[in-house]
Amino acid sequence: MKKIVASGKTIEEAVRNGLAELQVTEERVNVTVIEQPSRGLFGLIGTREAKVELELLPEPVDPVVETEQFLHEVAEAMGLQVDINRQTNREGVQLAISGTGDIGMLIGRRGQTLDALQYLANIVANRHSDSFVRIVLDAEDFRERRRKTLVELSDRLAGRVIRSKQEVVLEPMTAQDRKIIHYQLQNHPKVKTYSKGDEPNRRIVITPR
Structure with a gap:
């Protein structure tokens, strides 16, 4: 210096x-x-x-810019050329990835790779920041498509529980996916939900009220 x-x-x-x-x-x-x-x-x-x-002292670094650079480097290492669109809302800073090639490599099975990247992105964003910056990562609108799929699944399984009067146990899901289902059914008059098990095998149970 x-x-x-x-x-x-x-x-x-x-x-x-x-x-x-x-x-x-x-x-x-x-x-x-x-x-x-x-x-x-x-x-x-x-x-x-x-x-x-x-x-x-060193020039202060914009944590979001640093995070975007990190994501570009990860994509490049995977042989992908990507664009990152930034939006800020109440949930935090949303970084939406798009590009050419197999962007699905950044998403992974049911978004597991995307969730891992989001975890790392938050570490990068906050390692030098005095105030917490929340990064929400998406790729090719996967989050919205996944949300719609889970909402439809929730309604369909709730109907099954009502007809059979038997609880339904879902397969293990990420915390983010479980949150969507809990939210969708939280005010349902005939069914309720709860989670059981330990990560990474924690799952939702839909049961009659």
Whole structure:
């Protein structure tokens, strides 16, 4: 990192002089006092100025830009050329991946690869950030297509439970998929849902009320 030594009649003045030389604000530097000012005999002879060392800190990195760069590198390593569209909403920062080639490689079976990438993307986004940034990752509208599939599945299985008066146990699902089904049936007048088991084999049970 770049370092300079600046001087002034007071420490504050020395810091201001150093900031002016670097053309940055105080948030961009670490300041170390090298020498305290002293007044000398009669305030004239032997007067010594304050000296400070200013160390320039690295340029702050936009966590979302860094995350996008990470995703481009992952895609490139898989032989894919992708575009990433960014949108911000109440859920966080949504990064939608599209491109040419087999984008399904980034999605995986039932979105497992996409979920793993989303986990890594959140680590990258927050490793240098003072405030938490939530990254929601999608590819070729997989999340919406998956949501619609699970909503239809929920309604169909709820109907089966009502007719048979027997509970239905679903196959293991990710937490995100389970959340969709719980939400879809939470206000259903005739069935209710709960989860059982441990990850990664945790599953939903739909049962009559």
